[in-house]
Amino acid sequence: MSSDMSYTTEEIAKLLKISKLTVYDLIKKGELPSYRVGKQMRVDASDLERYKQRAKGLTQIEIPSPAAAQPVMPPSARAHSGSLVITGQDISLDILSRHLEKQLTGIRPLRSHAGSMDSLVSMYRGESDIVSTHLLDGDSGEYNLPYIRRLFIGSSYLVVHLLARQAGLYVQPGNPRKLHTWSDLAQPGLRLVNRERGSGARVLLDEQLRLHGIASEQLTGYDFEQTNHLGVASKVASGEADVGVGIEKAAAIVGQVEFIPLIQERYDLVIMKNASTRAWLPTLLAILRSEAFRSELRAISGYDLTRTGDILFES
Known part of the structure; x- marks a missing residue:
């Protein structure tokens, strides 16, 4: 994975098989560093890889399964x-x-x-x-x-x-x-x-x-x-x-x-x-x-x- 690559929130959601809302929540919590280019939020490939490695090693960070991805978080939550x-x-x-x-x-x-x-x-x-x-x-x-x-x-x-x-x-x-x-x-x-x-x-x-x-x-x-x-x-x-x-x-x-x-x-x-x-x-x-x-x-x-x-x- 090239460190020069970056992904949109939509691409991250597809790669991790989660909803875009979960991606937004990871960004908001600071678990997935991001930056804005024009109208789009982007995540560097290196930051995504670091998040994946942490997720594999830490049980408190869970990636929802596809079956649980929609809806991930109700409006009240x-x-x-x-x-x-x-x-x-x-x-x-x-x-x-x-x-x-x-x-x-x-x-x-x-x-x-x-x-x-x-x-x-x-x-x-x-x-x-x-x-x-x-x-x-x-x-x-x-x-x-x-x-x-x-x-x-x-x-x-x-x-x-x-x-x-x-x-x-x-x-x-x-x-x-x-x-x-x-x-x-x-x-x-x-x-x-x-x-x-x-x-x-x-x-x-x-x-x-x-x-x-x-x-x-x-x-x-x-x-x-x-x-x-x-x-x-x-x-x-x-x-x-x-x-x-x-x-x-x-x-x-x-x-x-x-x-x-x-x-x-x-x-x-x-x-x-x-x-x-x-x-x-x-x-x-x-x-x-x-x-x-x-x-x-x-x-x-x-x-x-x-x-x-x-x-x-x-x-």
């Missing part, structure tokens, strides 16, 4: 241990995490970067405390609530609006393929770059293909996947693809790519209502509704903050 996991990919969540860290005493926010569907599943398994989602239900035209209601039957939870943003198509400069609507994706020979399964952009594309009677097999590159909006926009900008689906902000960052807005998507937060969330839920709502938080988001182009902090649904 996490709150007691002082961690709070925020799951999702948008930069607004990093800003929210910083505000929470400043205002909460004895609770440390941790970030997990996952797509919308995976984020909801992580909450269902008890691995996340605040999750973000932007999933379109094509039949109703509604965002998020149809998926949340189906997944959390019998649960008590809160859905709070974070922001709205434009989603649509990334196209090459000058839009040479003349792509203006979802139905234009039926053009023969079109090269697509896609998002990973479970992401909000992937669900948006799949729903639009279904509604417009376009088979995914028609699209060259349907399986050509990127894990974030910037990656999709970059592949279109470089000429490796003719079109991709994503949000306006990424097009502005990448440049050399045009954005065709087609839908305003709702980006919401889901929080379970239980004993552990009572310690920090009022602070979370106060931050979302604060001028300090909103002013930071206003500095980022492409966000509609009209309803930020509104409770959309409470079970």
Whole structure:
């Protein structure tokens, strides 16, 4: 194992056959040294190897078996241990995490970067405390609530609006393929770059293909996947693809790519209502509704903050 190598929390979880939440807990306890590179926590290979050697020799450090890995720690236990996991990919969540860290005493926010569907599943398994989602239900035209209601039957939870943003198509400069609507994706020979399964952009594309009677097999590159909006926009900008689906902000960052807005998507937060969330839920709502938080988001182009902090649904 090279000492120059490092791993993400996701890679550590796979290597040790434990959940990402357990990795976060090891990091929080100082048993697994880590550092941050951009949005990601990373662990050096040498530190991982030292942890494994300690785990082999010390009975008090246990690596959970795969069968016990999900869920590893219920929300109430996490709150007691002082961690709070925020799951999702948008930069607004990093800003929210910083505000929470400043205002909460004895609770440390941790970030997990996952797509919308995976984020909801992580909450269902008890691995996340605040999750973000932007999933379109094509039949109703509604965002998020149809998926949340189906997944959390019998649960008590809160859905709070974070922001709205434009989603649509990334196209090459000058839009040479003349792509203006979802139905234009039926053009023969079109090269697509896609998002990973479970992401909000992937669900948006799949729903639009279904509604417009376009088979995914028609699209060259349907399986050509990127894990974030910037990656999709970059592949279109470089000429490796003719079109991709994503949000306006990424097009502005990448440049050399045009954005065709087609839908305003709702980006919401889901929080379970239980004993552990009572310690920090009022602070979370106060931050979302604060001028300090909103002013930071206003500095980022492409966000509609009209309803930020509104409770959309409470079970």
